[in-house]
Amino acid sequence: MAKRKIIKIDEEKCNGCGECVTGCHEGALQIIDGKAKLVNESFCDGFGDCIGGCPTGALVIEEREAEEFDLEATAKHVKELRGEEAVNEMMKAQKAHGQEIPNQKPQHSGGCPGARMRMMEKNNESKDTNEDNNEARVESQLQQWPVETHLLSPSAPYFKNADLLVTADCVPVAYANYHQDLLKGRAVAIGCPKLDDANAYIEKFKAIIKNNDLNSITVARMEVPCCGGLVQIVKEAVQEANSDLDVNVKIISIDGKLK
DSSP states (O other): OEEEEEEEEOTTTOOOOOHHHHHOTTOOEEEETTEEEEOOGGGOOSSOTTTTTOSSOOEEEEEEEEOOOOHHHHHHHHHHHHOHHHHHHHHHHHHHTTOOOOOOOOOOSOOOTTTSOEEOOOOTTOOEEOTTTOOEEOOOOOOEEOOBGGGOOTTOGGGTTOEEEEEETTHHHHOTTHIIIIITTOEEEEEOTTTSOHHHHHHHHHHHHHHSOOSEEEEEEESSGGGHHHHHHHHHHHHHTTOOOOEEEEEEOTTSOBO
């Protein structure tokens, strides 16, 4: 192996926000156990496009012995991970850095839709109607993307002066009126306190609270005991952020009732 430039991640500084994952066109980074990880040296081109969005300074470029960047293998990896349009975006980025690109099909705009931040305007008064039975159909009240806590950026504009809903990921499945009763008019963060990294969640929510003048925080959890950890996570984040926000709690029963 020869010496070359490659990304280095300081896990002590990493808060698991996922900004670097979004910025890495090559799919070389993933959030694993609440921390950014380099999943394969040959997928990292060493150009550092992932660094710009990091809010904590956890990423730097170092020069060390590493596997050579493999454009062909990386393109295959990106296609499997994100699709053909993401490969086109990766090739555009490579060309911008002076990388020689083999003959390709015409490029189209795009990228990974699963990680790109979006805001959606909603008309909270409008309803669709089913022409067959005249029953009102509930409109989605989701106003942002992404929603997974690990992928959220604390500086995202939809958190400014927001009412934040922290949702256990089973809640929208169990509670039929989730969109109208809980999500409507709120920014949302979704996760599982049992399966995910609690400390990473605390750091993420603390950053969201400190960086934004939130109006309120509501936690929607299931009635099962392990789900109570989500409330504790949010309360610890509020305390560490030196905030006086109250944490409102909504509990959903296993049979889908708001308790």
